[in-house]
């Protein structure tokens with residue numbers, strides 16, 4: 001039997017522990033990361049996002065036979081002459097094109113700590129799920145003997161973990177040559193032009209799939225103010241839906257950098273301010 005004093009003391013300890021827990025929760029300042037909340041929830045919870053990606057990958061699948069039979073068909077601006085007899089290949093970006101990294105983004109919101117915070121740890125887990133539709137598309141391509149290349153701006157440190165992740169999902173992955181081309185590997189920069197050119201030197205590249213416009217064109221061409229950058233979509237309107245396929249990514253990308261004049265501000269407050277200024281009421 002506890003005395004009234006003992007009951008009072010244990011209640012006080014309980015309240016102190018609870019207060020401490022609550023206050024440590026409250027010390028997480030995620031006001032900046034919370035700006036991504038709806039973008040992440042849209043990608044994680046909506047039927048609309050999943051349907052859109054299935055639609056995109058189904059359309060891409062439906063173009064494969066035509067792309068194979070038309071030997072003049074190439075999707076790579078880097079493709080040089082005399083490619084008609086080369087073996088066909090498809091190049092895909094990895095993040096938010098094949099692998100879904102929204103758990104990393106969700107953690108960023110909860111922790112109040114954004115990329116690169118937690119990114120390498122997430123990548124090393126090799127636990128990303130596949131973007132909807134991509135597996136059926138790639139298995140069909142594989143059945144047609146098309147070589148699949150993954151060209152990613154993940155750092156080379158994540159190469160093994162990325163390979164493990166892709167294979168665990170049952171996606172085509174050939175081990176007879178380097179089909180996973182990382183940033184920083186063999187001196188490659190984040191600009192994917194040189195890696196696309198390398199693939200195009202040995203293969204006829206019939207399709208490109210990405211979530212960033214730089215998965216299709218050079219970084220130099222894509223580095224513009226938002227209005228001029230949007231004109232790029234029209235410039236290449238003959239490519240979308242036949243040779244180039246874009247997966248939407250409302251969470252991050254060079255489109256965001258464009259809002260800041262392609263120079264990221266020093267502080268999160270400045271970024272929020274620039275975002276507000278970019279709105280068109």
Ligand SMILES: [Mg+2]
Pocket residue numbers: 093094095096097210211212
């Ligand atoms: Mg990507």
